[in-house]
Amino acid sequence: MRLPLNPDLVRGFLDPDEGACLYEHALACAALGPCLEVGSYCGKSTLYLGTAMRDAGGQMIALDHHRGSEEHQEGEAYHDPELFDAKVGLMDTLPALRATLAAAKLEPFVIPVVTTSALAGQAFSMRLSMVFIDGGHSLDAAVTDYRTWAPRIVEGGILAIHDIFPDPADGGQAPYHIYQQALASGLFEQVEMRRTLAILRRL
Numbered sequence: 532m533r534l535p536l537n538p539d540l541v542r543g544f545l546d547p548d549e550g551a552c553l554y555e556h557a558l559a560c561a562a563l564g565p566c567l568e569v570g571s572y573c574g575k576s577t578l579y580l581g582t583a584m585r586d587a588g589g590q591m592i593a594l595d596h597h598r599g600s601e602e603h604q605e606g607e608a609y610h611d612p613e614l615f616d617a618k619v620g621l622m623d624t625l626p627a628l629r630a631t632l633a634a635a636k637l638e639p640f641v642i643p644v645v646t647t648s649a650l651a652g653q654a655f656s657m658r659l660s661m662v663f664i665d666g667g668h669s670l671d672a673a674v675t676d677y678r679t680w681a682p683r684i685v686e687g688g689i690l691a692i693h694d695i696f697p698d699p700a701d702g703g704q705a706p707y708h709i710y711q712q713a714l715a716s717g718l719f720e721q722v723e724m725r726r727t728l729a730i731l732r733r734l
């Protein structure tokens with residue numbers, strides 16, 4: 532994997548090991564159809580997935596409303612004042628994503644979609660080779676992402692879920708909840724767990 536941009540230059544919460552794992556699986560299943568990322572933020576995971584699309588000759592959708600998750604809002608633990616748009620009084624991470632894509636020359640391979648998971652789910656009906664869920668970490672947001680997108684993964688495709696913490700002391704439980712839901716559905720089998728990144732294959 533030869534990344535076109537140093538991921539350390541991109542804001543975000545993804546370990547390089549996890550990024551490499553996303554790259555490998557996205558590359559391997561790119562021929563099955565487009566890839567979808569839910570929760571792009573400033574484009575750190577998009578950098579890995581988009582590079583896989585570039586290398587495989589595929590395309591991906593980078594879905595994010597770009598208003599930040601609960602934990603990014605003013606006064607919360609992961610708030611970044613540089614990503615706050617004072618004119619509208621809301622977070623805006625879209626300029627940062629675009630800067631990442633431009634710097635990495637990945638614009639031909641990444642289609643940013645700026646809306647919520649629920650709205651995008653109503654507007655789009657395509658089948659997907661891979662879905663990476665890393666959006667809002669409230670139970671409601673995670674369950675919406677899972678219910679909206681997991682059924683659209685083709686046979687042999689990949690469902691990746693970030694921030695899996697089996698021990699509640701280590702982190703929020705919403706991603707772990709949908710991970711368990713996916714396994715219990717009988718539609719997915721686990722391929723690997725890289726740090727906090729679960730990789731499941733659609734049977």
Ligand code: MG
Nearest residue numbers: 544665693694
């Ligand atoms: Mg995450």
